[in-house]
Amino acid sequence: RFPNEPVRHKALDLIGDLFLIGVPIKGHILAARSGHKANVELVKKIRAFYEKKQLAKKYQKANLEPFLDIEGIMKIMPHRYPFLLIDRVLDLEPEKRVVAIKNVTFNEPFFTGHFPGHPIMPGVLIIEAMAQAGGILLLKAVQEPETKLVYFMSLDNVKFRRPVRPGDTLRFELDMVAFRRSACKMKGKAFVEDAVVVEAEMMAMVVDR
The missing domain is CATH 1.10.287 (Helix Hairpins)
Structure with missing residues (x-):
């Protein structure tokens, strides 16, 4: 000893x-x-x-500030214009948390009819954008995410707090609260600056493309 x-x-x-x-x-x-x-x-x-x-x-390309830019997102997500609603991923902790943003511009096609003279982003599309951010988080938890799709199974406790207008930047923050095999439960909030505009709980699963 x-x-x-x-x-x-x-x-x-x-x-x-x-x-x-x-x-x-x-x-x-x-x-x-x-x-x-x-x-x-x-x-x-x-x-x-x-x-x-x-x-x-x-x-991601080297020497770029965001965690994932639009090109990096498109390598993971199957969505394309006009239904790709995430512009950048600012932060991602595998199987834990994601932060992403959507820049809302006046040129969005849905503003043509929602509503003329009073443009407001449809709430269902805010939820869709939040779901896409959550999809990136879920895909990172599985092998070969480029070969997978995310299907959302349920939405609960959805609350719309205030309208989103052209010029706003939506910031999505989602936490993965449960993960089993290829399915998970997430809680998310959407912010414009520091104000919560939407919050929701969602469940999703991964399937092969």
Whole structure:
């Protein structure tokens, strides 16, 4: 036995827990009285950060500010004009959370008839845009998302708080609250600036294209 055997044991525990990340680490880690619980939380955060970077690298051009621009979104989502309603993904935590935006312009085709002289974005299309943001979050949780489609199964507790008009920027924030195999439940809100305009709960599943 060694006089510093407890320290050696802690160091080996940390090394073993870091192995669960599944990729090499280039860095310097300091640990003070660490244990398996703290180590595992660290591993989860590093792994989530790594997966986030890998997703951006796969679908996004280099040196661009958003997490996914429209070209990156189109590589994942099957939707196209005029029904692709997400312009950028600002942030995405796999199996946890997504933040995306839709720039609402006066040139949107639905403003022609909804309503003449008083343009308001239809609430169902706000929900559709929210669902598309949620679809990106769900597709990131499965293998080969380019070969999948997302079907929404239910909407609950939908509330429309205020109208959305040309010039507004819709920001969608969705949290995945449950995930099993290829189905999930999400809670989402849509904002214009800091004001909530729509909120909803939704369930969705992934199917093959």
